Each structure stands twice: as structure tokens, then as C-alpha cells.
Amino acid sequence: MHSSRSIAITPDSKSGYRLTAEMAVELPLQQVFDLFSDAMQLKRITPPWLHFSVRTPQPIEMKAGTLLDYRLYLHKIPINWRTEISIWEPPYRFVDQQLRGPYKRWYHEHTFSEVDGKTIVKDNVHYIPRGGRLVHKWLVRPDLEKIFRFRQDMLARIFQEIREGLVMTSAG
Numbered sequence: 001m002h003s004s005r006s007i008a009i010t011p012d013s014k015s016g017y018r019l020t021a022e023m024a025v026e027l028p029l030q031q032v033f034d035l036f037s038d039a040m041q042l043k044r045i046t047p048p049w050l051h052f053s054v055r056t057p058q059p060i061e062m063k064a065g066t067l068l069d070y071r072l073y074l075h076k077i078p079i080n081w082r083t084e085i086s087i088w089e090p091p092y093r094f095v096d097q098q099l100r101g102p103y104k105r106w107y108h109e110h111t112f113s114e115v116d117g118k119t120i121v122k123d124n125v126h127y128i129p130r131g132g133r134l135v136h137k138w139l140v141r142p143d144l145e146k147i148f149r150f151r152q153d154m155l156a157r158i159f160q161e162i163r164e165g166l167v168m169t170s171a172g
Contacts, residue, residue, distance in 0.1 A: 021122070
């Protein structure tokens with residue numbers, strides 16, 4: 001599957017930084033959104049070096065107001081992270097924002113749209129790291145770039161497997 005992808009981190013006009021990531025997926029919008037609406041998929045698309053786990057009891061009903069608890073290790077330091085799904089507009093958009101965790105602010109908007117038979121998956125994250133510009137330059141930014149690159153690679157692999165399964169199912 002051909003997949004165009006991009007990741008960029010830029011200073012935000014007000015404060016902090018903006019991470020934008022985009023990829024095109026050759027699957028229907030609803031099918032792509034369904035993967036993102038399953039909180040347990042987060043572990044699958046998070047790099048193993050973070051030792052990420054979802055702590056929220058199962059099953060998780062995704063909706064505005066849902067609270068999600070995670071645990072991960074950042075540079076071997078255990079981090080408990082709580083986010084809230086503040087906006088839930090399936091299959092086009094949802095927002096998770098940090099209530100407790102490693103950032104002063106983390107506001108992550110996920111959007112999904114169909115263009116020319118493909119689903120465009122966009123991440124738009126406004127974040128303010130702890131520790132200032134040097135910590136951002138030497139730790140936070142490189143980590144986020146690696147994490148989102150891994151995430152896009154895994155998503156491409158997962159969607160390719162789904163697509164091949166669909167092709168095999170329709171061919172068989």
C-alpha cells in the first residue's frame with residue numbers, strides 16, 4: 001500500500017509547540033476510525049521501549065467525558081498519565097487532553113476525512129513540555145518524533161494487513 005506520511009513539530013504562536021502528523025490510508029473512513037476508537041489499540045501503536053499499558057478497566061466505552069489511565073516509562077521513569085476524551089464526533093474527529101501526566105499541557109486532536117478514495121488521518125497536538133526549551137530540544141522533541149514515526153509505521157502495517165484481508169476475502 002502506498003502511504004504518504006508527514007510529521008512536523010513547530011513552535012506554537014501562543015506558547016508551547018504544535019506537532020502535526022498526517023498519513024493517507026487506502027481504507028474506508030469508518031474502518032480507519034474504528035481502529036482508533038478502540039483504546040486497547042494504543043498499546044499496539046506505541047513503541048515497546050515505552051512499556052505502555054492501559055490501566056482503565058475494560059471494556060472502555062469511548063465518548064465525550066471518558067477518562068483513560070495509562071502507565072508508561074519515559075527514559076526509565078514511570079509515568080502515570082490520565083487523559084479525557086473531551087470531544088467525540090465519530091467517524092470524523094475526537095480529542096484527548098491530558099488531565100495528569102508528563103506535560104504542562106497536551107491537547108491531541110485526531111481528524112479523519114476521505115479524499116480521492118483514501119482516508120486522511122491527521123494528528124494535531126498542542127503541547128507544553130515541562131523543563132523548558134533545552135529539555136524540549138534534547139529529549140521531548142526527539143522522543144515525540146520517534147514515537148509518532150513508530151505509530152505511523154505500525155498503523156501502515158496494521159492497515160495493510162486489514163486491506164490484504166479484505167482483498168483476500170473479496171477474492172475468495
